[in-house]
Amino acid sequence: MEVQRATALSVAEGLGDKVSFQVADAIKQPFADGQFDLVWPMESSVHVHDKRKFVSELVRVASPGGTIIIVSFFHRNLDSSKESLQTSEKEHVDKIGELSFSKWCSAAVLIKLLQSHSVEDIKTADWTPHVALFATALVQSSSRPRVGPKTAKGANLTPLLVEGYEMGLIKYAIITCRKPQQN
Template sequence: MATTVDNVPVTVTPATTKTEDVELKKGIAEFYDESSEMWENIWGEHMHHGYYNTNAVVELSDHRSAQIRMIEQALLFASVSDDQVKKPRSIVDVGCGIGGSSRYLAKKYGAECHGITLSPVQAERAQALAAAQGLADKVSFQVADALDQPFPDGKFDLVWSMESGEHMPDKLKFVSELVRVAAPGATIIIVTWCHRDLSPGEKSLRPDEEKILKKICSSFYLPAWCSTSDYVKLLESLSLQDIKAADWSANVAPFWPAVIKTALSWKGITSLLRSGWKSIRGAMVMPLMIEGFKKDIIKFSIITCKKPE
């Protein structure tokens, strides 16, 4: 759907009704309530893609280290400082999963970190892991809506969203909330799934492309997708600075084949069957993620910026 934000043309998610929003959030929460334990048992505490060097031979044992590499590469891309004076001291993890990024960032920077998720199961598990890792005084987790965050304006030095933007039904409101809770001079990092940028003259994706994305959306509880350039335009419309974006699709290419391989292992199959129908539905569309990447419909994108001082 094409619209304008301060006279900037942007393709945004079509408006959803309040009932649709409630049903979407309920589905997201239940999906992660069901699937998070299974994911942790097989893949560990980081519920996101790994970052791989292109054309490198990937060993199965490398996948968890690739997830850490994703965090480090995102920080490097956004030029987040390790300097004792300039490093972030307060961080929000928007769509925190079971808190892997929150705990990693808290340890790396000695920072206070707050994670939010729609899943009560995730929030409880994230807090338990924080306590087990001696971080209960540094990190906290709660059930909250990313589109209506329970934080005051300008609270955080680093605003972190690792693969949660794709769940947001209102991308403008999502980005606006990230900006609102960011302190002056703060860095905002969004790593998310996007569809390809439209070519000049295109008003939408082709029907065959939309068909693939619709199947993925129905199983992963996603609203309609937007492009990387749509995110950039939204940030520009909000007067953010140092806006940068990159396509990391090639760097995450080994991820979904690896997830499918582990899902087909005995441990994966038994965990999947125990987790419930929503998780099984999600597993069934994983090959479509690979197809989407191969056909350049899906893009794995990073978009970063800074809030003006």
């Protein structure tokens, strides 16, 4: 359904011959090696259980010198002395995961996986304060009577996200890097 909507919107904006949309498996992408100058999974990493394969596929389909941008929800990075979240934090993240069918990690986990592929210029930024404001507005709007089933599910999930933001547990971050040029 999203592919049809995206296609219709791109045609309406005069971009129909310049862009295309398709659904694909993030850990087994149907694209050739090095096909894209820009690889941009938007809020996808949280839904992929095999993060190693996910990152490997991103790097594989990026062209030499291509940019990879990962934007997603994460749980907070662990302190260097910790191996896992505190029990209460893990329980909170697991509740979110159950509602969203997702497997959460920290941005640091994806950065480490990107480093294992020798990508260059890795940068990250925490966008949590901006997204937390949107999540709060979503909670308020989802209580209106015209809510459909998808919004209602989000209404159950969003308070957990907001609480996680307030705890400093849930983060929304961007990670950018570049695939090295071939020698």
